[in-house]
Amino acid sequence: MSIAGHLTEIRNSLPENVKLVAVSKTKPNEDIMEAYQTGQRIFGENKVQELVGKYESLPKDIEWHMIGHLQRNKVKYIAPFVSLIHGVDSFRLLKAIDKEGRKQERVLRVLLQFHIAEEQTKFGLSLEEAEEMLNSQEFKNLQFVRIDGVMGMATFTDVIDQVRREFKSLSTIFGQLKETYFSDAPNFSEISMGMSGDYKLAVEEGSTMVRIGSNIFGERNYQNN
DSSP states (O other): OOHHHHHHHHHHHSOTTOEEEEEOTTOOHHHHHHHHHTTOOEEEESOHHHHHHHHHHSOTTOEEEEOSOOOGGGHHHHTTTOSEEEEEOSHHHHHHHHHHHHHHTOOEEEEEEEOOOSSSOSOOBOHHHHHHHHHSHHHHTOOSEEEEEEEEOOOSSSOHHHHHHHHHHHHHHHHHHHHHTOTTOTTOOEEEOOOTTTHHHHHHTTOSEEEEOHHHHOSOOGGGO
16 A cells, blocks of 8 residues: 555544654655645654754645654754654753753744653653652743643553553543643643554544554665664
């Protein structure tokens, strides 16, 4: 099946309120343009250098999401154009994003990344760390970041009950933060969870944004990376 065919199939499987981030990392511009021609406008990259290169060479109405682990010293390269940063996993990173947003005179939209997987290989905040940050005066002084929701990655496993439990925990965290800190912030509305192998389960547990790559573009092409 073609990229366009895969996209259509996936879109038809998603509820209207769920956004599809087409994960285009390691994929050539031709593949991205094939998806673009079908109407896809949100694309996700996990490396800053690749993201910048694609932004510069592809249509400017594409909404670029930074979905990988972001180093503080690289925020400046994407601050002028990035639409959403998914993986804010520390207060230090959030402050670096605010600093670059100030330079650009641009409020940068972010998601707080939580460690929901029972394995230890994923990045992310604990609920306690997030609450400590959100309660701090230093956080209240930030002016050029806007927290639009949460993000998390489940364990890479075939154990459905475990994956469901992890997704459910992120939805619970979202609800707690919404009620306590963002009750008057309509923009705090996103739960980014679910990838090619588990996105249907994520949607069942409340995901509003899924990150799908191989189901659209085929397996990753690392030799060109």
